[in-house]
Amino acid sequence: xxxxxxxxxxxxxxxxxxxxxxxxxxxxxxxxxxxxxxxxxxxxxxxxxxxxxxxxxxxxxxxxxxxxxxxxxxxxxxxxxxxxxxxxxxxxxxxxxxxxxxxxxxxxxxxxxxxxxxxxxxxxxxxxxxxxxxxxxxxxxxxxxxxxxxxxxxxxxxxxxxxxxxxxxxxxxxxxxxxxxxxxxxxxxxxxxxxxxxxxxxxxxxxxxxxxxxxxxxxxxxxxxxxxxxxxxxxxxxxxxxxxxxxxxxxxxxxxxxxxxxxxxxxxxxxxxxxxxxxxxxxxxxxxxxxxxxxxxxxxxxxxxxxxxx
Numbered sequence: 001x002x003x004x005x006x007x008x009x010x011x012x013x014x015x016x017x018x019x020x021x022x023x024x025x026x027x028x029x030x031x032x033x034x035x036x037x038x039x040x041x042x043x044x045x046x047x048x049x050x051x052x053x054x055x056x057x058x059x060x061x062x063x064x065x066x067x068x069x070x071x072x073x074x075x076x077x078x079x080x081x082x083x084x085x086x087x088x089x090x091x092x093x094x095x096x097x098x099x100x101x102x103x104x105x106x107x108x109x110x111x112x113x114x115x116x117x118x119x120x121x122x123x124x125x126x127x128x129x130x131x132x133x134x135x136x137x138x139x140x141x142x143x144x145x146x147x148x149x150x151x152x153x154x155x156x157x158x159x160x161x162x163x164x165x166x167x168x169x170x171x172x173x174x175x176x177x178x179x180x181x182x183x184x185x186x187x188x189x190x191x192x193x194x195x196x197x198x199x200x201x202x203x204x205x206x207x208x209x210x211x212x213x214x215x216x217x218x219x220x221x222x223x224x225x226x227x228x229x230x231x232x233x234x235x236x237x238x239x240x241x242x243x244x245x246x247x248x249x250x251x252x253x254x255x256x257x258x259x260x261x262x263x264x265x266x267x268x269x270x271x272x273x274x275x276x277x278x279x280x281x282x283x284x285x286x287x288x289x290x291x292x293x294x295x296x297x298x299x300x301x302x303x304x305x306x307x308x309x310x
Contacts, residue, residue, distance in 0.1 A: 002033045002036040002037045002040065002077075003076075004023055004033070005019065005023065005030065005033040005034065005037065005051075006037060006042065006059075006075070006076075006077075007060070008022055008023070009044065009051060009052060009053050009059070010052065010053060010059075010061060010062065011052055011053050011054070011055045011056075011057065011062055012052055013045070013047060013049035013050035013051060013052040014050045014051055014052065015027075015049075015050040015051075016028075016030040016031060016050065016051065018050070019050075019051060030051065031046070034046055034051050037077055040076075040077030040078040040106070040107070041077045041078050041105075041106035041107040042057075042077040042106055043057055043106070055222065056222025056223055056224045056225065057075075057223065057224060058075065058104045058126060058128070058223045058224045058227045059073075059075040059104075059224075060073045060075060062224045063224045063227050063228045063231075064224070064225065064228040064229075065228050065231065065232070066228070066232045067100075067231065067232050067235040067236075068099075068100045068235065069100040069102065069130065069231040069232070069234060069235045070100065070102045070227070070228070070231040071100065072097060072098050072100065072101040072102070073101070073102045073103075073104065074086075074089065074097075074101070074102070074103045074104070075104050075105075076103070076104070076105040076106070077105065077106050077107065078105065078106065078107040078108075078109060079103075079105045079107070079108055079109070080108065080109050080110040081108050081109075081110050082103045082104065082105050082108060082127055082128055082129040082199060083129050083183070083185060083197050083199045084110075085103045085105070085129070086101065086102075086103040086129040086130075086131050086197055087197060089101065089103065089131075090131055090133075090195065090197075097131050098131075098133070099131065099132065099133035099134060100130070100131065100132075100235070101130075101131040102128050102129065102130050102131070102227075102231065103128060103129050104126070104127065104128035104129075104227065105127055105128075106127075108127060124203070124204055124205030124206025124207075124213065124215075124223075125201055125202065125203055125204065125205075125206060125207075126200075126201070126202040126204050126223045126226055126227055127199075127200075127201045127202075128199070128200055128227065129197050129198065129199045129200070130197070130198045130199075130200070130231070130234065131195065131196075131197055132195060132196045132197070132198060132238070133194075133195050134195075135192050135193065135194055136186070136192060136193040136196060137191065137192050138191055138192065138193075139242075139279060141184075141186055141193050141196065142279055142280060142294075143242055143245060143246075143279070143280045144184055144196065144198070144238065145168045145169045145182055145184050145280075146168055146169060146245055146246070146249050146276075146280045147237045147238050147240065147245045148169055148182050148184070148198060148200070148234065148237070148238070149165050149168060149169030149170070149171065149182065149249065149252075150165070150237050150245055150248045150249050150252065151230065151233035151234040151236070151237040151238070152169070152171050152180055152182070152200070152202070152230060152233070153165055153171060153248075153252045154233045154236075154237065154248075155226070155229040155230040155232070155233040156171065156179070156214065156226075158229060158233075159214070159218060159221060159225070159226065159229055160217060160218045161179075161214050161217045161218055161221075162174050162217060163179060164252055164253065164254035165249060165252045165253055165254060165255070166254050166255050166298055166300060167253070167255040167273065167276075167282050167298050168280070168282075169182045170182075170298075171202075172254055173212045173216075173217075176254075176300065177207075177210065177211055177212035178203075178207075178210075178211045178212065179202065179203055179207075179211070179212055179213070179214065180200065180201060180202040180203065181200070181201050182198065182199070182200055183198075183199040183200075184196060184197075184198050184199075185197045185199070198234075200230070202214070202226060202230070204221060204222075204223045204226050205221075205223070214226065242278065242280075245280075246276055246278070246280065249276065249280075250275075250276065254300065255273045255282070255298060255300065256273050256274065256275060256276075257272070257273065257274070258272065258273055258300055258301070259271070259272055259273075259300075259301035260272070260273045260284060260298050260299065260300060260301060261298075261299040261301055262282070262284060262293050262296040262297065262298050262299070263296055263297045263299075264293060264295065264296035265295070265296075269284050269286060269291050269293055269296070270284075270286060271284040271285045271286035271287070271291070272284065272285045273285075273298075274290065277292065279294075281293060281294045282296075282298070
């Protein structure tokens, strides 16, 4: 029932009588629905002027879009996972989610990150998933996390936030604190993926302990503004050829040329990160020679060098 009210709310107050007429209920019921949305994490403002979403909420009509990504946008309060919600929407018999559809939520009860970690969505975090319905070959799929990282870096840099990339796609501040994370899940059929779901979490106005958020650098940023910019950059970079993606990633890298410790599924690789190969794997120079790392958690060893201001 509260979800009936949510699509009607904007960042401008509307009276309970007006919303009640649209829903076919009384204003007391409207107030009850608004309070339930607040309990689910939706930032609803209740005042004498009426009911409205907080300015900058990443809801339909409030996100400045410049491409096709996000034109189909589902905004929710509390969900188990934006990844799971988007998959259900994509599989719906009536009006399934199209290519470029987005699910964004205020809270996730079972949000997940890479390697089975939980995904913290504290208030002030932008958490969303993007549906990619175009068929992808396995090499294209392998490069997608790098392209997504480049898109995040481009978006945040354009918004005025100094940042860089740790392999494969973690966005860090100049002092090495994490700003965002990416999770890619794909449905494979033979040698290609019939679709992929890209999940992204960005610390916009708050961050877990030890991490950082975008408003530290640009206090006026809103989650709606960040979502619009990121979706535009994702639409651009996910369509770019591999050489362009790899070149952009290297230009934004905080990893290459640095001592690293990489925890892989089989062992820990220690050495100096020298380059990426054509597939986006990390090439680490060790005492035993150059090793190719296709997946793993990278720890940067030593002090990060300051990034130039954008």
